[in-house]
Amino acid sequence: MEIQRGAVASVSRNGVYSFTKPTRDEIVLVAGIGVEGDSHAGVHVRHQSRVRADPTQPNLRQVHLIHQELFAEVARKGYEVQPGDLGENLTTSGIDLLALPVGTILRFGPPTSGGTPAPAATPAPARAEAPARAEAPARAEAATGAEAPARAEAATGAEGKALAEAATLAGTASAAGAASVDGVLAGVLAAAEAATLDEPTARAAAAVRAAAAREAAAAREAAVEREWGTDPRPALVVAGLRNPCAQINGFRPGLLREVIGHDEDGNVVRKAGVMTVVLRGGAVRPGDAITAELPPLPHAPMERV
16 A cells, blocks of 8 residues: 655634634544534535535535645745635645545554554544534534434434434445445435536545445454454545635635646646545644555546535
8 A cells, every 4th residue: 555644734624604714723523524513514515606506415525635835835926825714624734635546545643553543532522613503514414324313313403304314314325335434424425326426526426435445344354353443543535626716816816826727738737625525533633644545556636526
């Protein structure tokens, strides 16, 4: 398995829709959902333009990453950009995000060795500053798998309805044979199966499914070998490239042309970061190591999602 390494430079989260996200001391990843308390967390699309177009689409844009080297690049052209300014959840350093193949698994924290887990990060409590209306959908859609029906039964109103929907999605994915680790990606993979996808999104969903299958196979192998289990670190699956929009010019006039352009062959080049799905939950903090595990050959390049 080919490995690349980098580090987390900054983390950001916002419980309300806005172009930028304030930086935090840590964020908490929720498997199959996104960043706890973030407006873009969920099984189905959360970006407002995508919701207006088709709310049934799977959320392959749960966590947004940008390499901080981009900020230095645009600074040379007079644009001041700081972590979180372009709406990313994770700002990275020392890793070529844009060159990663689709389906790459990004793990956060010190590497494990000999099958023994690294110390698990302690999940942070829900932030008081994140509005309840933003956090409730994320909590509701997180309830997939065996626990979801019981939680849905106990809930009332809109939250109960969302929990019931998540439980149904999990069951649909299981019936369809969706490969996942403990069902954590069941909801988003079921959403992908149920929706009408364009070709790039379909390929991205297939790559996420394949990454989940690799993780599940590793878990089965670890159990056979009587090890402690699979790598416990928080982890993301790279789904594709962010498609920069005109909002970037609203933040800094003219900046859009610096993050999207064309190469010598006329192909579109997108530099505004990558979109990922949460494979394994946990806390991520500035300074955490990033390990990028590339998928088996042949590698497929990222497309816009």
